[in-house]
Amino acid sequence: MEFNKGGEASTLISHELSELSKTQTQxxxxxxxxxxxxxxxxxxxxxxxxxxxxxxxxxxxxxxxxxxxxxxxxxxxxxxxxxxxxxxxxxxxxxxxxLKYKTERSPEEIKHILDLVHGNWIPSIKEVNLNVDEVDRMREWRFIHSATELTNANVAFQKKLSDDFFKVEFDDGLMQMPPLNIEDRTECFFRNLIAYEQYFQDSRPNFVTDYVKLLDSLINSSEDIDILCKCEIIDNWLGDNEVVANIFNRLTLSVTGHQHFVYTDIFDKVNAHYGTRRNKAIATLRRDYFNSPWAYFSFLAALAILSLTVAQTVFSALQVF
Structure with a gap:
């Protein structure tokens, strides 16, 4: 489109802006x-x-x-x-x-069934004590190692019953999480709630999205699922650990992250624990040298042979003297 005068462009743009839908935010x-x-x-x-x-x-x-x-x-x-x-x-x-009607807990309006499910499943901002300082700190999103790698670095996992499904705690090498049942409907349930959170137009944290991102960080393979199942954090009703791992590895594909990441504090604590020299060394040893039962048996056999050799040497020396 050609313009004879510079003012025509600004006039056209102003007209188009005035025609924008006034109901977008609604x-x-x-x-x-x-x-x-x-x-x-x-x-x-x-x-x-x-x-x-x-x-x-x-x-x-x-x-x-x-x-x-x-x-x-x-x-x-x-x-x-x-x-x-x-x-x-x-x-x-x-x-x-x-659909518009008010809930008993606040004057917020329930807009449809998915909004009702989401609103009654997540904690309120007041319940998690989310303040301005925490919001500013949440902008730096990080990642944590998988459950297998964390286990190698002396991190233990434990099931914790809680009314707050998203309540995850980490202290002194122990991560506590509420149990999660994995069944046929789990993927669809999470996907719809994640999709709903993608369209938030305010500063509300994306609790479901961030919870799934936490699990995605912990789960890279069927071995990670096995660890979480043994400590009863995950109850795998599907039976196949590889299938569950694939579900969580794909749940956050094409999902836009929110600047207010709920688990920033947890990630910081986990990474600080993993980053100590001692825990790093232990993780490396377990990953590279003790990554199978046969590796442990080989180490014990070598240790036994070394002990016998030392004992024989000492015994021979004592006989000489």
């Missing part, structure tokens, strides 16, 4: 972007029932549409109301409908 239901869908698109597709407008017209979901109406009828009968006289919490089931 949106609460988003389509999962293609980069997340490309990793595993099936996790974002309903198989039985459509909730909301995006999937309601799909042929494979039509068999449940009548059931939805029956449940609506039962709900209205129980409330002794009709469609015209009430704004029921289920009117988000209809195409174009929007």
């Amino acid at each position: 949106r609460s239901i988003y389509r999962v972007h293609k980069y997340l869908r490309n990793v595993n698109s099936q996790c974002y597709e309903p198989n039985i029932v459509a909730i909301g407008p995006y999937h309601s017209n799909k042929d494979n979901l039509q068999m449940t549409e009548e059931h939805k109406l029956r449940y609506l009828q039962l709900l209205l009968e129980r409330k002794k109301e009709n469609v015209e006289s009430t704004k029921t919490p289920c009117h988000n089931l209809f195409p174009g409908g929007r």
Whole structure:
């Protein structure tokens, strides 16, 4: 496009800016972007029932549409109301409908079912005592070694029952985490909550995303899953440790990190423990020289031979004198 005057460009831009949607910040239901869908698109597709407008017209979901109406009828009968006289919490089931009602714990509005699940699963910012100083420090994201490497560096893992699913603690070489059951639905559950957090437009920490990133750091292979299963942090209902490792290694693909990383303090403590000269040396010895049961047996055999040789030498010397 050519402009005869410089002012025409600024006028056109100003006009386009004025035409921008005023409701962008009010949106609460988003389509999962293609980069997340490309990793595993099936996790974002309903198989039985459509909730909301995006999937309601799909042929494979039509068999449940009548059931939805029956449940609506039962709900209205129980409330002794009709469609015209009430704004029921289920009117988000209809195409174009929007669900808005307040929770008992705060005036925040629940926008849809996924928002309800997310809001009731994560702790509030007040519960984790997130202050300005911590937010500033969280901007430096780091990584930690895998469970196998940390075990080699004298880190122990322990299951800890807690009402806060995201409560992870590390002190004096001991990492404590709440238990996690891995089943068929686990990947889809995490993927949908992670996708939802990708569209946060405020400074809320991404608890689910950061928790999965923590597990992804700890899990590189089936050996790491085996360690976490033995200490009952992970309960593998899928059976195959390699499958579980692959799930967590792929969960954060195409996921944008948030500047407010929840586990910065944990990562700092773990890396400080791993970085000591003594623990580094122990980790290197275990990784390079004692990485299998046969290596231990070979070491013990060599130690036994050396001990016998020394004993024989001492005994011979005593006989001479």
